Amino acid sequence: MTADARDLMVTAQEVARLRDAVELEVRDVALAALVLHFLRAPEEVEDSGTASLSPEQLPMTDEVREIMTTGDGDLRSLDLVELARREESEFSEYLGPVWRAIKGY
Numbered sequence: 630m631t632a633d634a635r636d637l638m639v640t641a642q643e644v645a646r647l648r649d650a651v652e653l654e655v656r657d658v659a660l661a662a663l664v665l666h667f668l669r670a671p672e673e674v675e676d677s678g679t680a681s682l683s684p685e686q687l688p689m690t691d692e693v694r695e696i697m698t699t700g701d702g703d704l705r706s707l708d709l710v711e712l713a714r715r716e717e718s719e720f721s722e723y724l725g726p727v728w729r730a731i732k733g734y
Contacts, residue, residue, distance in 0.1 A: 637661055648722040656719065692716070707731045 630638075641661035645653045689697065696712050697704060710731060714724050 637665060640665055644723070647726050649725075660720070660723070 637658065638661075641653055641658045644661045644664070645657040650657065692712065696708055700708070707728075710724055710728050714721050714728060
């Protein structure tokens, strides 16, 4: 096993533990690969003079746009995590520990 593969598998194990999994699944590996990609992205950019540090913003779905534009005060991370948990995506079970950490449980 290469060092990169080992890093990916270790990260995938941690990702699976976030959702209290009893076994490692392909989606854990996929999410771990994405996490590692973004952690390593600055290292992998060869010519930082041409790389944009502020990429163009993607259009937002109605649900995301609504939470961005409504409400009183500043938008908090908790608001976004709660939105993601309400949507019941296949990744929502990963958000339990994040939600508890933000709420201080």
